[in-house]
Amino acid sequence: MARPAIAIALPHDERDHVVAALQEADLEPLVVRYPAELEAHMAAGREVAVAILDMESDIDTSLEMYALLHDGGRDVPALMVMSPRALDRVGATHAGSDDEYFTRPYSAESIRWRVEAMMIRRLAVDDGSGAVIQTGPLSLHDWSRNGTLVAVFNPKGGVGKTTIAVNLAAVLTKMGRRVLLVDADTVTGHIASSLGLEHVRTLVDEVVDAREAGAQPPAVLDDLLSAHPSGMNVLVLASGPLKTALLDPQQVAAAIDTGRASHDVVVVDLHPDYDPLNRAIFERADRILVPVTPDVPALRAAVQLRDVGLELGFADKLAMIINRANSGVSVADMERTIGMPSLALIRSAGLQLVKAANEGRTVIDLFPREKISDDFRVLAERVLGVPQTQAAAGPRLSLAALFGRRKETVRA
DSSP, X not given: OOXXXXXXXXXXXXXXHHHHHHHHTTOEEEEOSSHHHHHHHHHTXXXXXXXXXXXXXXXHHHHHHHHHTTGGGOOOOEEEEEOHHHHHHHTXXXXXXXXXXXXXXXXXXHHHHHHHHHHHHHHSSOSOOBOOOOOSOOOOGGGGSSOEEEEEOOSSSSSSHHHHHHHHHXXXXXXXXXXXXEEEOTTTOOHHHHTTOOSOOOHHHHHHHHHHTTOOOOSOOGGGOEEOTTSOEEEESOSSSTTGGGSOHHHHHHHHHGGXXXXXXXXXXXXXXXXXXXXXXXXXXXXXXXXEOSXXXXXXXXXXXXXXXXXXXXXXXXXXXEETGGGOBOHHHHHHHHTOOEEEEEBOOTTHHHHHHHTTOOHHHHOTTSHHXXXXXXXXXXXXXXXXXXXXXXXXXXXXXXXXXXXXXXHO
């Protein structure tokens, strides 16, 4: 089977380093200098998984390549590279849902990690991966008692939200906790499919049937739980967005809250927005875990969430999980920039996540001895309040070094 092709349209002084990094990751670099080259490759049937485009040096050529990625029914995601100043000029309003921006200066390894994450999100599940750090008084000791409700949320998609929710739930289950994993992403949720669960009855299904029978929707959701082979229970609110208007946000949040009575931990994966359902769950959650990747759009989204939390009164529940943390970015710098304590660091797991999702399993089950599984075990221990010894820190970069700007600019 041919390796995935990654089209690269970067200046020559950046291109060779990126090509080498992608080859090390067993990806197939495809250097293209002109739109005609890219068009010829695709016309010949060459499958391109992701295209890396320079959106600064020759914008007209790059825009022509971008158009080719979406011609003839194609939908190839683009990783658009530019300086922070250029990103501020264009914003992030013209990118497709699967496209991402990447700022200079960068390392070839960080480009590789981002490409792998984009492929993971496109092929299987959320583009997360995994590890953990705690600072500040988070009072987590009591999480192991009386049913704790943990929400996983970030207003920006593609930061590893679902991956963290699923694998956190899997580790907690292996640690002997009774765990309920709730897919409350009623728009793009895919927990059931990524765990290999078929014919799952959703809360929307139950509400529709109750209305047709002239009955009240269920106040307790025990009959809707699906048992995963790992031992966790799974609840899916909806299989698609078309009938979610039937769900009353406060009633749904209250019903999810009843899961505390029969489970030690309830982990809720939320859609990236501030709709009434999410806000109702924020009110009931004991802790809101916020996956953040070390890039400007994700940082800005986390700052926005912090501000919304301050306004709505749930800021003290927020705890950051730094995803793809092996980029070398300083934890302390991210904490200062976002104004949020970090609970965990999660390193990139490459395509292990794709393999696990394709087999309907978690990385914890499929790769129990890999570093990614160790990362999630540490995260679970932090959730349960298990005392930790601080690991030695490797070399770290500042956010200013990574993004070429001061953190005050990120806040703007």
